[in-house]
Amino acid sequence: MTPFTVWCVLTGLAVLAELLTSTFYLLLVAFGLMAGALASWAGASLSSQVLIAAFTGGALVLAWHLWRRRHPAEAPAGQNPDVNLDIGSTVQVSHWESDGRATVQYRGATWSAEWRASPTAPVAAPGPHRIVEVVGNRLVLQAI
Structure with missing residues (x-):
């Protein structure tokens, strides 16, 4: 299997896990994994792919966490x-x-x-x- 295929399978598994658990954070991790797939498709080295995936997923999770902290849920x-x-x-x-x-x-x-x-x-x-x-x-x- 090519690295691109592995990244796509991991992305699909993360999306599936998100659908089963309704955890929005997993969807953001899936976006990070897809960024790793795109880096693989562009011909980046494996270490670059992992760094891009980790940075993208981590940055999205952090941004969402900070946004939710500033915008609390509405009252029932x-x-x-x-x-x-x-x-x-x-x-x-x-x-x-x-x-x-x-x-x-x-x-x-x-x-x-x-x-x-x-x-x-x-x-x-x-x-x-x-x-x-x-x-x-x-x-x-x-x-x-």
Whole structure:
């Protein structure tokens, strides 16, 4: 087998592993392996092929890692105000049950609500609360 064929087989195996594991980093390693294949096709020496493959794959992995670090994943849909427009709205709670649940009127309907402790309000008390999350058809509230 020619070195070009070996590089292509390794690239294919890396892509297959990425498809099976859904690890984007393996796809970047596959790009590095393909760079080694292209270097082989261009007639570079074996040591140059390995260096080009390692540098390309490593640089892509590092670049992706740094990009992901600067762009954290979005909040889950139940906590993301861009997805759920109820997040940040206020409701009035007249009475809390002993288990930290309440029934509130919101948008013309009765909703089940639960209380989430905050540093400023460690105990559930009646009054205005802000919606911080929606879990199914239940509002998660925090005191204002």
